[in-house]
Amino acid sequence: MDFSWSDDQLNLKESAIKFAKKELNNQLIQRDQRGVFSRELWEKCADFGVQGMAFPEKYGGINADILTTMLVMEGLGYGCKDNGLIFGINAQMWSVQMPILRFGSDAQKSKYLPNLCSGKWIGGHGMTEPDSGSDAFSLRTSAKLKNGCYILNGTKTFVTNAPEANVFLVFATVDKKLGFMGVTGFIIEKDFPGFHVGKPIEKMGLRTNNMAELILEDCEVPVENRLGEVGSGAAVFNDSMEWERSCILASNLGGMERQLEMCINYAKERKQFNKPIGKFQAVANKIVDMKVRLETSRQILYKVAWLKKTESQAVMDAAIAKLYLSEAWVKSCLDAIQIHGGYGFTTEFEVERDLRDSIGGTLYSGTSEIQQNIIAHQLGL
Amino acid sequence: MKIVVLIKSVPDTASIFKVAEDNKFVVIGNPKFIMSPYDEYALEEAIKVKESVSGEVVVVSFGDENALEVMRTALAVGADSAILVENSDADSFTGKGVSKVLAAVIKTLSPNIIFAGKQAVDDDGCQVPERVAEILGISHASAVTRFELQGLTAEADREVEGGYCTMEITFPALCTVEKGINTPRYPTLPNIMKAKRKEIRKMTLEELNLSADDVRPGLTVNSISLPRQERLLKKLEGEIGAQVKQLTSILREEKIGL
Numbered sequence: 001m002d003f004s005w006s007d008d009q010l011n012l013k014e015s016a017i018k019f020a021k022k023e024l025n026n027q028l029i030q031r032d033q034r035g036v037f038s039r040e041l042w043e044k045c046a047d048f049g050v051q052g053m054a055f056p057e058k059y060g061g062i063n064a065d066i067l068t069t070m071l072v073m074e075g076l077g078y079g080c081k082d083n084g085l086i087f088g089i090n091a092q093m094w095s096v097q098m099p100i101l102r103f104g105s106d107a108q109k110s111k112y113l114p115n116l117c118s119g120k121w122i123g124g125h126g127m128t129e130p131d132s133g134s135d136a137f138s139l140r141t142s143a144k145l146k147n148g149c150y151i152l153n154g155t156k157t158f159v160t161n162a163p164e165a166n167v168f169l170v171f172a173t174v175d176k177k178l179g180f181m182g183v184t185g186f187i188i189e190k191d192f193p194g195f196h197v198g199k200p201i202e203k204m205g206l207r208t209n210n211m212a213e214l215i216l217e218d219c220e221v222p223v224e225n226r227l228g229e230v231g232s233g234a235a236v237f238n239d240s241m242e243w244e245r246s247c248i249l250a251s252n253l254g255g256m257e258r259q260l261e262m263c264i265n266y267a268k269e270r271k272q273f274n275k276p277i278g279k280f281q282a283v284a285n286k287i288v289d290m291k292v293r294l295e296t297s298r299q300i301l302y303k304v305a306w307l308k309k310t311e312s313q314a315v316m317d318a319a320i321a322k323l324y325l326s327e328a329w330v331k332s333c334l335d336a337i338q339i340h341g342g343y344g345f346t347t348e349f350e351v352e353r354d355l356r357d358s359i360g361g362t363l364y365s366g367t368s369e370i371q372q373n374i375i376a377h378q379l380g381l
Numbered sequence: 382m383k384i385v386v387l388i389k390s391v392p393d394t395a396s397i398f399k400v401a402e403d404n405k406f407v408v409i410g411n412p413k414f415i416m417s418p419y420d421e422y423a424l425e426e427a428i429k430v431k432e433s434v435s436g437e438v439v440v441v442s443f444g445d446e447n448a449l450e451v452m453r454t455a456l457a458v459g460a461d462s463a464i465l466v467e468n469s470d471a472d473s474f475t476g477k478g479v480s481k482v483l484a485a486v487i488k489t490l491s492p493n494i495i496f497a498g499k500q501a502v503d504d505d506g507c508q509v510p511e512r513v514a515e516i517l518g519i520s521h522a523s524a525v526t527r528f529e530l531q532g533l534t535a536e537a538d539r540e541v542e543g544g545y546c547t548m549e550i551t552f553p554a555l556c557t558v559e560k561g562i563n564t565p566r567y568p569t570l571p572n573i574m575k576a577k578r579k580e581i582r583k584m585t586l587e588e589l590n591l592s593a594d595d596v597r598p599g600l601t602v603n604s605i606s607l608p609r610q611e612r613l614l615k616k617l618e619g620e621i622g623a624q625v626k627q628l629t630s631i632l633r634e635e636k637i638g639l
Binding site: 007008011012015016018019022047048049050052053062063064072 | 450453457567568569570571572573574577
């Protein structure tokens with residue numbers, strides 16, 4: 001087993017760290033407090049090449065393999081403290097761009113991917129509904145074919161990027177009686193008749209990224225905007241979730257490393273009872289736990305990325321990655337606050353924001369409990 | 382417009398430096414090499430000129446294999462091609478030898494303009510670009526803070542005590558640049574990937590018809606020493622009011638907090 005990275009891969013990671021440190025952290029405390037999304041930073045990331053990393057050159061990407069992409073995303077998360085921005089970009093890459101690339105027609109790929117890779121457009125993914133979350137395929141949004149157009153009716157919620165997005169991948173059922181066999185994906189542009197975006201939903205973390213409801217009232221979607229075959233939505237959704245669960249938390253690895261370094265420095269500098277607090281086992285052990293979580297998260301992420309690179313199915317490994325990385329990130333954020341004591345509770349030290357941001361990871365792309373269900377099912381339970 | 386940029390690979394300033402036992406060399410603990418920061422400004426200026434008129438940017442460097450990564454970065458930032466005169470002993474060359482090597486390469490390229498950083502941050506020699514201009518018999522403007530192309534000539538500013546000196550430059554010419562002349566761009570991921578496909582041409586001293594005598598150092602390093610680090614302790618005496626006065630006067634003198 002070869003764990004080494006090439007000089008080229010490390011160079012890309014190093015460049016991502018430099019770019020992120022220099023360009024992406026300005027006014028973050030204020031932006032987080034006000035809940036402001038920055039289109040300018042989104043476009044800077046696109047210009048730098050983030051959104052196009054894992055996508056073919058002919059669609060404006062740079063065709064990096066998935067392991068290299070994970071390493072760069074890790075670097076981005078290390079340099080960029082704006083977890084909301086990185087989360088929004090990841091959500092677009094894995095749950096909008098990737099399904100279009102894997103299931104879209106040539107026309108759909110040519111129309112949407114270059115705009116998404118270049119940052120000109122932003123994409124959102126609409127699956128969850130007010131009454132269907134973990135039980136995703138019990139969705140109610142309907143799609144009826146009428147005069148060469150699908151007419152969609154329903155409401156989607158918790159749609160990441162929605163207030164700013166230009167294009168959405170939305171799932172609806174052509175016939176509720178068919179269950180998951182009726183679920184179908186549609187690519188909807190924000191200007192389609194009958195399509196509305198609700199007000200941004202206030203939330204505890206990832207506040208520099210906005211989410212909102214989508215309201216579809218007799219929304220007209222041309223037939224050519226159906227993604228894949230009728231009834232293939234469940235396969236499209238499952239595939240996109242496997243990508244998202246595998247890759248969306250890579251940047252948090254970088255965040256965990258940044259946080260670990262910050263805690264080590266603090267534990268060396270902060271003195272109580274005439275010695276650095278890192279000399280107390282109670283503090284040192286927390287830092288050790290953070291380090292162990294970081295390294296185990298790394299192995300899990302690289303393993304699933306390697307599986308995806310080899311085009312293997314990775315249902316269980318994706319669920320393990322999502323479950324472990326998200327929970328590890330929350331625990332390390334709590335440890336980081338505890339190590340910083342009262343200062344960790346203050347906004348100025350910027351560890352409390354990481355904690356608020358981390359909670360979302362245990363909920364989006366399937367809750368931790370749903371990941372456990374998937375793993376149990378894969379184990380034959 | 383053909384533009385040459387002279388770049389130098391230098392140890393990252395975050396590296397750990399130690400004086401060797403013989404006091405004549407510097408040992409670098411964790412070698413990592415970067416483009417000398419002033420050269421980043423030179424490269425950016427060259428790319429800006431290229432973007433304003435059609436042309437090409439060639440980066441030229443003299444160094445050992447550590448220079449390759451830095452040249453790759455220059456290509457990713459926007460240079461069109463790169464030439465490295467590779468020599469494993471490059472570190473032992475002084476300004477005189479290095480300038481002869483670089484001038485020999487530039488003669489084969491016949492550029493309209495050459496940009497270079499005003500100094501390299503490792504040895505702070507501040508003489509190679511000027512020597513190159515001298516060998517080539519072309520004019521040079523040093524420590525330029527503004528460069529503006531005006532048809533077949535250029536106008537440039539250099540900071541002088543309390544003001545600016547504005548110069549008109551006729552091509553071919555060499556300009557060394559001061560920091561702040563521009564904001565160097567960083568290499569983007571697509572350009573880093575594309576740079577891998579660009580060729581770095583390697584040359585040897587023999588190919589440039591330079592003998593060991595031609596590039597022999599004109600000076601010898603006798604010793605290298607670290608700057609003395611002094612910790613000045615000042616103890617304030619007297620009544621508390623007098624101590625405050627002393628303290629504020631020290632702060633004023635040392636310009637602390639200004």
